[in-house]
Amino acid sequence: MLTFVFYLFFLLIFVVFAVYAERKTAAFIQNRLGPMEVGPKGILQTIADLLKMLQKEDIRAGAVDLGPFLIAPFIVFTAVFAGFSVLPLNQELSGSDASGGLFLLIAIISLDVIGILIAGWASNNKYSLFGAMRSVAQIISYEIPLGLAILCVVIITGTLDLQETSLLQTGNGIIRWNIVQHPVLIIPFLIFFVAGLAESNRTPFDLPESESELIGGYHTEYSGFRWGIFMLSEYGMMLLLSMLGTILFFGGWNSPLPNIVGVELFEMTSGPVWGSFWLLSKALLLIFIQMWVRWTLPRLRVDQLMSLSWKYLTPLSLLMLFICGMWKFWLIS
């Protein structure tokens, strides 16, 4: 329960600064300065934007299907945020004790596609519907490589419990991390990362939103607070997948520092506070990589998106599943 409350507040604060970080990253990559006016170096820009957004009118266009239209953003947010319930925070706070935690997480975050479809369809607007359709097609397609990449880890660790996955990587820093201990997991991690980008509707897979062609995709008709909820869910999804990636591949809350002869670095940098620190900083590093990718690659075409998922990622992840099975076989024998 405590982790859930922590993640709720952390998510809210994270979104404010992630939007700022996103804009700054974009600016630096494009030789600009980014927000500079509100607060020192523009650090309070998002807060100003947030205040503006909350004061905006909650516009309900005449032709929308009001009931589903109003409820859709909350379905999306609930689905994404429910995923946080099974994430451990450190050695002591393990989140929900569901033994099939990972399975629950994957199942529940795929529900957000229902919210997106409702939002697009209830808006009664061709751009919203296009966006929603693309989103559904995309999320369902990329769920498969994502699931298979996660399955590779599950085969090797032999558990669906995320806290247990973290515990298996404890001891002696970076050497014990899954991706170092089992190098076969490097390619599954790349698949996981690419599919994760697609799951959270981030560039280069932001076809559902694609502001330059579909205005805003499924949230075209939304304004004010409800639009803010969509934004919150998108960043929540980024954070969730980055944390999941951290736990599965990069040791979760374990310190990266190994014990060097005589100096117990690992023990010195372990503990509840250190654990939370390592988990969150690793996740934020992955988020930086997501932003970096966003400002590097242009958006894919719909057919390219589908062929990437079905022709390249899915066969590759099936192959990796087989290889990971063999690896596990070799480990046991």
Added chain:
Amino acid sequence: MSYFGNISHAVRTTRKGLALTIRYFFSARKKRKKEWVGENNYFEKAEGTFTVQYPKEEIPVPDHGRYKLHNEIDDCIVCDKCAKICPVDCIEIEPVRAKEVFGKTSDGTSLRIHAAKFDIDMSKCCFCGLCTVVCPTECLTMTNEYDYSTHDILDHNFSFSKMTEKEIDEKKKEFEEYQSQKVVSAPPKSDAVKSVAKMPVIKKPGAKPVFKPRPIPKKK
């Protein structure tokens, strides 16, 4: 392209693109110098952030740039040359003659005419700089001030005359009095002047007809 060719192409190009953008990300620690385009190697110094936060920082303008006009009215002899050469007629001058030399400009030219009105309408100005070229006392110059946009277009009409209405009326009256006295005390015109006037007028050969625009046929 083949299946595996696609994969290797995608991996190579993504790697290259990411390397490029991260280089830019880190070069954002540097800031470009605020230089104008005429500086040496201007185009080679493309590293670092580019933004000029305008009211706080400015790119220096070239010395010979043509921006807002300024007239140093104390040095102006009201010769009207600038108003005559102006292709867009943006300078309006109202001269009031003085009865005698009433001062000197800084370069020693005598002042004989008061400027009752010296208005430059910068909203009409085409920034050709011809007026500054013809100015005999170099009192009319182009400054490097370029940020003078206003909410009202009439505010672009800059007035340089320092004279008040009362002063203008005074000077006008003074000159009229002087003129009328002059007419009274004027000596009778000599014969020489009359003979000149009676000389046959030599007609100059007609100048080439001025260009007239062709009438544009009306569209039906």
